[in-house]
Amino acid sequence: MKNKIIIPLIAASAALLTGCATDAHYVATGGTQNIVNVGQINIQDYIQAANAATSDLLAAGTLDKVKTPPAVLYISRIVNNTGQQIDTDLLTKKISIALLNSGKAVTTSTDPAAKGYQQENEFMNDQKGQKTPDFTLSGKIIQLNARAGSTTQATYSFQLSLNDTRTGYQVWEGEKEITKIGTRGTVGF
Amino acid sequence: MKTKIAALFALTLAVAGCHDTMNSVENAQKEGQRNMVSDSRVVSDTGLNRKVNVVGINTAMTPGGFLKVQVELLNRTSSFQHFNYHFEWFDQNGMQVAGSSTAVIPEELAGKEDKYISAVAPLQSAKDFRLKLILGQ
Numbered sequence: 359m360k361n362k363i364i365i366p367l368i369a370a371s372a373a374l375l376t377g378c379a380t381d382a383h384y385v386a387t388g389g390t391q392n393i394v395n396v397g398q399i400n401i402q403d404y405i406q407a408a409n410a411a412t413s414d415l416l417a418a419g420t421l422d423k424v425k426t427p428p429a430v431l432y433i434s435r436i437v438n439n440t441g442q443q444i445d446t447d448l449l450t451k452k453i454s455i456a457l458l459n460s461g462k463a464v465t466t467s468t469d470p471a472a473k474g475y476q477q478e479n480e481f482m483n484d485q486k487g488q489k490t491p492d493f494t495l496s497g498k499i500i501q502l503n504a505r506a507g508s509t510t511q512a513t514y515s516f517q518l519s520l521n522d523t524r525t526g527y528q529v530w531e532g533e534k535e536i537t538k539i540g541t542r543g544t545v546g547f
Numbered sequence: 548m549k550t551k552i553a554a555l556f557a558l559t560l561a562v563a564g565c566h567d568t569m570n571s572v573e574n575a576q577k578e579g580q581r582n583m584v585s586d587s588r589v590v591s592d593t594g595l596n597r598k599v600n601v602v603g604i605n606t607a608m609t610p611g612g613f614l615k616v617q618v619e620l621l622n623r624t625s626s627f628q629h630f631n632y633h634f635e636w637f638d639q640n641g642m643q644v645a646g647s648s649t650a651v652i653p654e655e656l657a658g659k660e661d662k663y664i665s666a667v668a669p670l671q672s673a674k675d676f677r678l679k680l681i682l683g684q
Contacts, residue, residue, distance in 0.1 A: 386652040390631050390681055405650035413667040419610035
């Protein structure tokens with residue numbers, strides 16, 4: 359008799375617990391467990407592209423060639439030539455953080471309050487204007503699609519240029535291409 | 548007869564499918580001298596280690612004073628191998644430097660291919676490194 363009551367109770371508890379559980383869980387950003395979409399730029403793609411650009415730029419030593427280090431960098435326009443709506447800050451912010459941490463460059467602030475205080479300080483202390491940027495960073499993100507049967511391939515090209523504001527020349531260029539392949543309607547890890 | 552032809556056809560397909568190996572050529576008298584470093588390895592995935600093997604590691608300094616690491620990898624198998632890797636960087640006190648946990652980068656090697664992967668430290672204070680290799684899909 360007891361068993362007749364206990365067994366359904368256990369079964370009901372198990373069902374309740376299973377019903378409450380979801381498969382949602384945390385994963386490391388940029389790790390191997392992140393979802394991979396062929397038709398979309400994923401977070402790991404931005405991280406990879408930003409890392410590649412930063413490594414290339416630091417290795418090139420271009421930022422060291424300014425008269426008064428650290429170099430002042432203005433983050434200019436990144437043209438989005440993909441079919442997606444993307445926030446280019448996902449790329450440029452990672453680069454500017456890495457360059458700032460490296461001590462090789464500082465970026466100009468886009469904060470209106472900082473700009474206001476800077477102008478006020480200049481006026482109060484009768485100083486010359488803020489140092490103009492040594493370089494600007496511009497670029498383009500391009501998407502190239504290919505299809506064979508049910509297999510689709512997308513290549514994302516992250517192109518960046520460092521422009522010398524004094525000469526107008528492009529003094530460094532970097533490109534990182536990321537290609538993803540998959541069958542229609544699938545996502546990978 | 549039909550069976551023999553079918554078997555021969557299947558064998559041809561199988562042999563053609565397995566040939567993912569790579570041939571390469573390079574100059575015998577090297578101009579550059581590599582600064583090889585001794586390494587310490589922790590192998591938890593013996594399967595991956597049997598397939599993708601670390602041949603050697605050399606380091607150099609960039610003009611800006613950043614540590615650059617180059618690792619030579621060899622695919623010991625005759626088939627394509629997909630793997631992921633990432634570098635971690637440490638300062639002179641052995642502390643992991645900020646922003647050093649880079650993205651996991653997918654890479655592939657053709658059969659018997661030898662390839663170099665490299666990375667530049669994110670900070671000048673980074674003196675040591677660790678490379679992690681993870682089996683890909």
